[in-house]
Amino acid sequence: xxxxxxxxxxASDQDxxxxxxxxxxxxxxxxxxxxxxLTALVVDGDTTCRVLEQLLLRSYGVQTQGxxxxxxxxxxxxxxxxxxxxxxxxILPVLNGLEATRQIRDMGVHCKMLGVTACSxxxxxxxxxxxxxxxxxxxxxxxEHLVPILRELDGQ
Amino acid sequence: MESKHVHQQIAAMRQSFxxxxxxxxxxxxxxxxxxQNNPNFVEEVFxxxxxxxxxxxxxxxxxxKTISITFAKMDKILHQLKGSSASVGAKxxxxxxxKTRQVLEKGNxxxxxxxxxxxxxxxxxxxxxxxxxxxxxxxxxVPQEK
Numbered sequence: 001x002x003x004x005x006x007x008x009x010x011a012s013d014q015d016x017x018x019x020x021x022x023x024x025x026x027x028x029x030x031x032x033x034x035x036x037x038l039t040a041l042v043v044d045g046d047t048t049c050r051v052l053e054q055l056l057l058r059s060y061g062v063q064t065q066g067x068x069x070x071x072x073x074x075x076x077x078x079x080x081x082x083x084x085x086x087x088x089x090x091i092l093p094v095l096n097g098l099e100a101t102r103q104i105r106d107m108g109v110h111c112k113m114l115g116v117t118a119c120s121x122x123x124x125x126x127x128x129x130x131x132x133x134x135x136x137x138x139x140x141x142x143x144e145h146l147v148p149i150l151r152e153l154d155g156q
Numbered sequence: 157m158e159s160k161h162v163h164q165q166i167a168a169m170r171q172s173f174x175x176x177x178x179x180x181x182x183x184x185x186x187x188x189x190x191x192q193n194n195p196n197f198v199e200e201v202f203x204x205x206x207x208x209x210x211x212x213x214x215x216x217x218x219x220x221k222t223i224s225i226t227f228a229k230m231d232k233i234l235h236q237l238k239g240s241s242a243s244v245g246a247k248x249x250x251x252x253x254x255k256t257r258q259v260l261e262k263g264n265x266x267x268x269x270x271x272x273x274x275x276x277x278x279x280x281x282x283x284x285x286x287x288x289x290x291x292x293x294x295x296x297x298v299p300q301e302k
Binding site (some may be wrong): 044045046047048049051052055056059089091117118119139140141142143 | 182185186188189197201204205208232235236238239240242243244
């Protein structure tokens with residue numbers, strides 16, 4: 001149930017816009033069917049974030065694997081495991097997200113990489129993009145950002 | 157009749173979380189991920205969030221008591237709290253984290269202490285509101301409102 005409009009008075013334009021946006025988000029969450037089996041690696045040191053991101057991806061039928069630090073992410077990729085999508089946080093234990101991203105790209109990995117981080121500054125955004133992520137998303141990862149990317153990867 | 161009353165009570169509790177801006181739309185996103193195979197998913201997520209966040213908050217509060225405080229380390233913990241709080245839709249907690257990080261960035265120690273106290277207050281308030289809500293939901297097996 002979406003947050004309701006104020007009772008009695010005419011709904012404001014802002015309320016209408018907010019409710020419309022929520023309705024579109026709910027549509028995005030349900031209206032996607034992937035033709036191909038996509039795989040994703042989620043790299044996040046925080047359990048709550050990692051589990052939620054994996055579950056969100058799985059709700060769309062994406063097969064996921066999760067690691068909680070940058071070193072394990074690099075090692076997994078170096079072992080030859082391939083993914084259609086890598087979701088990586090900037091601040092990670094052991095090996096940070098910037099360096100992990102650079103190392104993954106240096107291996108010649110060209111898959112889509114999303115930098116999903118609680119960092120919100122422009123300098124962080126530029127740094128993450130320069131390291132090699134394709135898209136910078138401030139947490140939390142939401143369907144509005146994710147669905148178009150999944151569709152693109154699915155060739156829709 | 158009694159069951160309908162309880163369901164109305166649960167719905168009213170849920171609506172109050174949004175009205176009071178304790179939770180934001182990302183809580184609704186979590187609810188969308190709940191289904192018949194995983195009916196207590198949201199509660200499980202919050203159990204995980206509260207478990208990890210309690211540890212992080214305690215670490216930060218302990219750090220404030222030591223003579224030499226590593227601001228960078230504190231900011232790292234607050235950053236992690238920010239990410240997980242944003243992900244579960246804990247709006248008021250998130251607001252206090254953001255305010256505290258801004259104060260910490262300016263090197264204001266006393267301000268940071270006050271900010272952490274406010275964070276703890278909102279965090280405990282969130283727990284106090286959600287725990288009875290989840291208990292009531294589970295006891296009455298409420299199908300998720302979408």
